[in-house]
Amino acid sequence: MxxxxxxxxxxxxxxxxxxxxxxxxxxxxxxxxxxxxxxxxxxxxxxxxxxxxxxxxxxxxxxxxxxxxxxxxxxxxxxxxxxxxxxxxxxxxxxxxxxxxxxxxxxxxxxxxxxxxxxxxxxxxxxxxxIRQHSADQLKADAAFRLGNLFRAHGQEAKAERYWEMARSLNPDSINFLRQDLTLSEEGSAGETFFGVMGKYMSEGKDLYRPLDIEKS
Amino acid sequence: MAETMMAYPELRHPFEATPVHSEGSTTVLYGGNAVTLTDTGSGDKLLIDPADLSRINGFELKPEGACRGDLCIPLPDGALVEQDGKGWFDLTGFAEHVGQPYVADVEARVWSFSDVPATRDDMRVNAMAPDLALTDRSGEVIRIADLKGKKALIVTWSSW
The missing domain is CATH 3.40.30 (Glutaredoxin)
Structure with missing residues (x-):
């Protein structure tokens, strides 16, 4: 921001x-x-x-x-x-x-x-x-995330959380889904859970972004 | 793509404007669209009135199949179902045919569909921007496809 x-x-x-x-x-x-x-x-x-x-x-x-x-x-x-x-x-x-x-x-x-x-x-x-290629599970995660949003918009928190959890488990590479979900937790989006996941992410050689291959002019 | 992300600035989320599980209704999510159907077939499959297909996902039924723009997907056997004297389109069967994952909350009668994978082929293969329609904060719909002739930078951020 x-x-x-x-x-x-x-x-x-x-x-x-x-x-x-x-x-x-x-x-x-x-x-x-x-x-x-x-x-x-x-x-x-x-x-x-x-x-x-x-x-x-x-x-x-x-x-x-x-x-x-x-x-x-x-x-x-x-x-x-x-x-x-x-x-x-x-x-x-x-x-x-x-x-x-x-x-x-x-x-x-x-x-x-x-x-x-x-x-x-x-x-x-x-x-x-x-361009990252999305697997069927990652596409399904998008559908689950939106389904969670529908229930959250109607105050049905238990169902909302169930479908957000589904989205996270179907697409564990999505830092967006992880941190958006953590905004609702006490520790927030940049707490222990986030840094734990990030450490694992990096150690597995995953990238958050493609390399920024731009030389300073 | 159907117009997505309805502008409801007074609402926390556009889906607040969509009733969930009101008497006898079914809700279908696709992209940022939420469509309420009052007339569906019975059973585990999602059987819709064929006339409702285009407002759900922008596809229309034509003799050559389900079509959106230049893309036409031949229908699988059993896509059109007769039930109680009425013809229905098997939306879940079509999704399975085209490899389109979905998640259903049968109790609340909500089906949430991912993108139809074939609609992403032009980006995956040719680096062409997806046919995305976004509603800005003033309610104006911006289609990426309509920006031709201009350069566009589309950049994300978040508060979290």
Whole structure:
């Protein structure tokens, strides 16, 4: 969510009527949760709140933030990277830590300016190689997640949790499903469970994102 | 794809506007769509009025099969069922035929379907963006397919 206002800065800088920026909140909390964060950024880009995680499902993303570049012909020319708008720094002194990168936003600008001539545009083969393939179980997990959302929207928490658990077990690679579920727990989305799963995830050699193969210009 | 993600900014989740298990009704989820059916066949299979298919998942029945856009999938044997003097389309049988997983809560009469895998082939094989329809916060529907002629960056985030 720290990127929400920075995407607006980038969108303002690019200022190209043939460029569309669509920023999507993957959030079952809906407008109540994501709306104020959008509003604080005074955005002019397209804002979507996606409680069913349809965008992550359609592009087979497992985590946020992630993104796709779509060219004028509707072809994806980059996909599924850790798409941070800048390096974010938190804390001070020994406690300071950073995350994000400072190469992705300049790459977007370069692509909008140069189109297919941008060095950051990938071939169809590179892109299809980076698109995750969803198994039948992972597709079924999407259906289970939405079924849970329906019951939660109607206050049927036991059923909601049953189907979210089903989604998590059918698609254990989805950090989105895991952390969205953990928002309802006491420990929250960045507690012991999350870090435990992440440790296992990394040790098994799984990737949250495809490599961000962008050299600093 | 059928228009997804109805805009209900006053609601926590668009599905709040969809009744669950009201008298005799059946609910079908596909993408962000929730469709309430008042007329379905009986039994374990989900038998729908063929006229309801397009509002569920955007497919229409044609002589060559179930079609959406350029995609036409021939129907399996038994897709059209006669019951109580009425013709039904076996939606669960069709899902099994096309390898489309689903989860059903039979008690509440809700069927939740994943995407039809064939609708994802153009992305998997040719890197073409999926035919996704999104509703923005102002209620406007943005179809990725309608953005042709422009470059688009679609980027996710979350509060959690």
């Amino acid at each position: 720290f990127d929400v206002p920075v995407w607006q800065q980038l969108y303002t800088e690019i200022n190209d009527e043939n460029f569309v920026m669509i920023v999507v909140a993957e959030d079952t909390g809906g407008e109540a949760t994501a709306g104020p964060i959008f509003d604080a950024a005074n955005p002019t880009y397209v804002q979507v709140i996606d409680p069913d995680h349809l965008v992550s499902s359609a592009f087979n993303f497992v985590n946020v933030p992630s993104a796709a570049w779509i060219d004028e012909e509707g072809r994806i020319v980059r996909i599924d990277e850790g798409t941070y708008s800048k390096i974010h720094t938190f804390g001070e002194g020994d406690q300071a830590f950073e995350f994000g990168n400072d190469v992705y936003a300049p790459a977007v600008k370069d692509w909008v300016a140069k189109g297919a001539d941008s060095v950051h545009v990938q071939s169809a083969a590179q892109v299809t190689g980076n």
